[in-house]
Amino acid sequence: MNKRIYLDYSATTPMKKEVLDEMMPYFSEKYGNPSSIYSFGREAKQAIDVARDRLAKAVGASSKEIFFTGGGSEADNWAIKGIAYANRNKGNHIITSKIEHHAVLHVCEYLEKDGFEVTYLDVDEYGMIDLEQLKEAITDKTILITIMYVNNEIGTIQPIKEIGKIAKEKGVYFHTDAVQALGNIPIDIKELDVDIMNFSAHKIYGPKGVGGIYIRKGVKIHPFIHGGAQERKRRAGTENVPGIVGFGKAAELATQNLDSHIAHVKRLRDKLIEGIQNNIDYVRLNGHPTERHPGNVNFCFEFIEGESLLLSLDMVGIAGSSGSACTSGSLDPSHVLMAIGLTHEIAHGSLRLTIGDFTKEEDIDYVVEHLITIVDRLRQMSPLYEGVKGGK
Amino acid sequence: MNKRIYLDYSATTPMKKEVLDEMMPYFSEKYGNPSSIYSFGREAKQAIDVARDRLAKAVGASSKEIFFTGGGSEADNWAIKGIAYANRNKGNHIITSKIEHHAVLHVCEYLEKDGFEVTYLDVDEYGMIDLEQLKEAITDKTILITIMYVNNEIGTIQPIKEIGKIAKEKGVYFHTDAVQALGNIPIDIKELDVDIMNFSAHKIYGPKGVGGIYIRKGVKIHPFIHGGAQERKRRAGTENVPGIVGFGKAAELATQNLDSHIAHVKRLRDKLIEGIQNNIDYVRLNGHPTERHPGNVNFCFEFIEGESLLLSLDMVGIAGSSGSACTSGSLDPSHVLMAIGLTHEIAHGSLRLTIGDFTKEEDIDYVVEHLITIVDRLRQMSPLYEGVKGGK
Amino acid sequence: MYSEKVMDHFTNPRNVGEIENADGVGQVGNAKCGDIMKMYLKIEDDTIVDVKFKTFGCGSAIATSSIATEMIIGKSVEEAVGLTNRAVVEALDGLPTQKIHCSVLAEQAVKAAIYDYAQKNNLVIKGLENYKPVDDVHDHHDHDEDEE
Ligand SMILES: Cc1ncc(COP(=O)(O)O)c(C=O)c1O
Ligand SMILES: Cc1ncc(COP(=O)(O)O)c(C=O)c1O
Ligand code: FES
Ligand code: FES
Known part of the structure; x- marks a missing residue:
């Protein structure tokens, strides 16, 4: 890698x-x-x-x-x-x-x-x-x-x-x-x-x-x-x-650098959010649509679990984090995801990607591209996805 | 400097x-x-x-x-x-x-x-x-x-x-x-x-x-x-x-490096202690003669005050410390010097010199040499010293 | 965190999928806790000839499912019942302590599938006499050092 x-x-x-x-x-x-x-x-x-x-x-x-x-x-x-x-x-x-x-x-x-x-x-x-x-x-x-x-x-x-x-x-x-x-x-x-x-x-x-x-x-x-x-x-x-x-x-x-920092990360953040929303089904953006940290992207991907997502991303060189219980080694998924009303099932599939000064435009393309494949692969493995596919 | x-x-x-x-x-x-x-x-x-x-x-x-x-x-x-x-x-x-x-x-x-x-x-x-x-x-x-x-x-x-x-x-x-x-x-x-x-x-x-x-x-x-x-x-x-x-x-x-460190600082410590004791009157070594940190030298110089001593040493490039009240900005001299039974007067004139791995033999000579002059100079200025000189 | 073996089975999981008209199907875990394993068995003459799995869970949940399928293919039903989570962990060159429960899940999934096969065929299988299907193995989830 x-x-x-x-x-x-x-x-x-x-x-x-x-x-x-x-x-x-x-x-x-x-x-x-x-x-x-x-x-x-x-x-x-x-x-x-x-x-x-x-x-x-x-x-x-x-x-x-x-x-x-x-x-x-x-x-x-x-x-x-x-x-x-x-x-x-x-x-x-x-x-x-x-x-x-x-x-x-x-x-x-x-x-x-x-x-x-x-x-x-x-x-x-x-x-x-x-x-x-x-x-x-x-x-x-x-x-x-x-x-x-x-x-x-x-x-x-x-x-x-x-x-x-x-x-x-x-x-x-x-x-x-x-x-x-x-x-x-x-x-x-x-x-x-x-x-x-x-x-x-x-x-x-x-x-x-x-x-x-x-x-x-x-x-x-x-x-x-x-x-x-x-x-x-x-x-x-x-x-x-x-x-x-x-x-x-x-x-x-x-x-x-505050203004240029905010402009930079916000642009890439919005690109990443759109990239995910336009290309992957059954996702949910967590957090506020506008009153939001300029570099924060947090999604739940239904039917899959956060740690496997992180590991798969890591294998292609992408470092992110998750509020999944399996990551933290505790019983419950993140208290924040619970507090905004997510079910356990959905909260388990959360992924946080946070953007910073050294993030480049092409990084976002790379991430979206790989996320599409990885999410699909993990969903193919998921018993929860079985019922859903047909109806699509 | x-x-x-x-x-x-x-x-x-x-x-x-x-x-x-x-x-x-x-x-x-x-x-x-x-x-x-x-x-x-x-x-x-x-x-x-x-x-x-x-x-x-x-x-x-x-x-x-x-x-x-x-x-x-x-x-x-x-x-x-x-x-x-x-x-x-x-x-x-x-x-x-x-x-x-x-x-x-x-x-x-x-x-x-x-x-x-x-x-x-x-x-x-x-x-x-x-x-x-x-x-x-x-x-x-x-x-x-x-x-x-x-x-x-x-x-x-x-x-x-x-x-x-x-x-x-x-x-x-x-x-x-x-x-x-x-x-x-x-x-x-x-x-x-x-x-x-x-x-x-x-x-x-x-x-x-x-x-x-x-x-x-x-x-x-x-x-x-x-x-x-x-x-x-x-x-x-x-x-x-x-x-x-x-x-x-x-x-x-x-x-x-423990053994060589101890040997090194102890040798210079003892040299410094002897240098001071052999060349300056009215001094008192604080601390235990044997059960002692290998690099610690702590003396009280009667009739003078620690901060002036430190400042004078600093002017010739020597960095030490003192338990004097004037250094700390508090009213009382070091609680440690009080606890070993020193009077306020004497405790004020304390000087701690601690030796380490980068201390060299000639540093000790330099320090002793300057201490002799500085202590003498400060004592000449001290009203407490007046009575003593005569008797010497 | 994970051994090479775990990562191998996570990245290239063996025997993913479903078996149509499987002879035994077992599912353990629940989505609430973030882990579900489903095993499908094809059994001929008391021998497991094919296994497929689907897993919703962490990296080690996927890896333990994968290696468990490999470990029971070609085995007799009785042998497969004897698969322990410890054997699974060993075969993976170890798992972090907080992930041991994922291997328990794999053991349970195999047992659940064989139990289903036994129920369908009215068989009593040695080693499964007292088996009760469980879908909660979460006592193992909490593994953290005590805070004193
Ligand atoms: C909101 C918030 N508070 C507190 C902390 C703790 O800061 P530190 O890691 O420096 O202890 C963090 C980061 O970990 C944080 O994100
Ligand atoms: C004996 C002793 N205890 C505690 C401390 C405090 O350590 P620190 O400066 O890392 O907070 C010091 C040094 O300042 C010390 O000499
Ligand atoms: S499935 Fe939760 S820790 Fe493995
Ligand atoms: S003499 Fe000035 S602070 Fe003590």
Whole structure:
């Protein structure tokens, strides 16, 4: 297998050359500890400051409100546990949705075991929450609303501005996981009533293992990692200097190139969606038709199972992902596909292809061509397809 | 300033070339997400497995008991909070020492606010805990003993084997922070009754922002970062693949070179200690004379203050650190120096110089030479020194 | 993740299809759980002369079905009843732990088809005396390490 067509940009991205170039000096030359007072400790400290400014600028925040973490998941954990435990005296109720990332859902479940109450909002068939349901869910015990900006599986974009308004009106903190939003839609925190927002570098052509979090000034939150005085005493641990530098660069590139990035991936995304819809029967596009991550394609192919589809694609060099239970090794297919109302049978046959900056037009042709053959081959093998063929 | 003599290896280390070489392919080529099923996701997964085996081998553990984290501090937080909350039904008492790293102490203080009781054991003038005091401190509410292996400031090595025996006898979990031990003394977990031990890559010529933790099979502990199923469901978040690969390589190198590393730094350490003791009056070596980190030198220079000493050293290209209050921006000098019984006055004048693989013999000569002049200059400026000179 | 043997049987599955007027047909699993296997047997003189299968499932479900058909062609009915999921796993040079249940499915599909043959012909087959058709082998689906 020589061809490699990567269509899993929502899982992770390759690091851009500009990002790596900027990181390189901090591994073995400018390796000083940013907390030290000698010159080249200060060098490292300055590099972190630059990165912080860049990330702040990318999302319309002030640098003082940006902190670096060891990844997007750590930031989700920090946001939710940090707010929950710091505001326990005010209430023990949290509102989230059924389609959050596991880094949000599993934290909520953990908190439920520790005396918190969590409302999991429904979503409609496109993955949208209902603002009325949200309003009704808020009680005088509610301390936090946590609703993601852009869904990682089906790409649906939530009405963050409206949610923020509701939260603000009711005096409830609002956290949004913006890991899939950064670099894919414009973000301007100044325009939003968001109290906490988090990001991950490896989703925007930056390094793995580095995340960021915006914490609005004045928000009552506990630290999550206690220890040294790094990150203005809010996140302990020797800073991952090269990683942070890389994240800063990636954030800068992402905003500079945002328009062209969106135009590029959207065009290929629409081509891929059409290619599939025009050539393959019994498919269903998951997610919202318009309020959607510009590079997200998510289909269910009836009568076949996602893992076999992925393996077959892998054999011709195409990398995608699936919400099928067989892939994850768990009993149920993706909670997101369940929440938008798919039956188990159909959810098993899901395929997510996510497009990025290095995707080329001819890649899409290649993928559609192979998908047609592969889906047909797997359906010929499927006992579920037998009844259907005749009627066609 | 062209000369640069780095003597702060206990703060952080430069990454070795072999480490960086091994990491490089995972940034922009083998960038697949290890959780994916396509071929080059598996490639990344295998790389993590190799790293895990290497770290396991370096410390005498089985690979299944090793997990990667986003740094040494995260691992300390995980170990202590994870055990505390998972065993709360058994008891609420934790025993630690007064000279732990902040990543341990501040977690303990946080837990105290949440209903836990913590005993902070004293240490003697060399920084050693007292095993009898430990035994007496254990009650039927004690769930965890957390005592560091090697102290980061004064280098004292605790009797981990004996502590483990006591813990085991009493049926109490034992965690040891081995961040400064790895790569500096031989570690063989098989020989120790330790339940949890943690490490940090950037202290052993590996990357910043990557840590590791050994969790003995069967230990009851909560996850710290909830979310995806990474690290066998125990530590969520997309793995820092290059970082983990680098840590694995660094751990392998550290064990392969352990004897020569120890011989090298010990020789230069002793030379530096003698150089200072033979040439400068009114100095005090902190830490244990023999049970000591092989590269750790920690002196108090009476009548002068640590920050001015550091700045002066920095001007001639020498990088060290200090437990002085002025360096940290906090009111009190290092809690470690206080715990070994130093007065504030003396503790302020502390200087830690830590030696590593790239330190050369002539560096030591250079440092001693400059220290003599600098200390003298600062003392001439010090009102405390006035009374003393005459008597000399 | 998968051995070469698994990938071979996944990519070039043997004996895919249906047998018209099969002597025994068995189906196990259910779509809800993401796996269905259907086996068709042609039996002459107590010997399995032809087998075909259809499978809805993951890569290892398809591979185990494929190799199971190969393993029972030419065997006596009694021998085929003795096919174990372990033998299937071994023949495939192993399966990941979370995929072992797929091999159980293959074993069950063969048994179900032979049971159908026995029912149609009023036979009692050694090894199948206490057999009850099941379509749920999902206890095996959950295999993850415990979170403590
Ligand atoms: C003894 C000890 N524990 C924990 C840490 C924290 O490790 P990290 O900087 O990787 O978070 C350090 C170093 O800063 C240390 O010396
Ligand atoms: C929406 C969302 N939140 C959180 C995360 C977790 O980020 P990380 O992998 O950096 O821990 C991801 C990606 O895995 C994501 O897509
Ligand atoms: S059919 Fe679901 S794991 Fe094999
Ligand atoms: S003398 Fe200035 S901070 Fe201590």
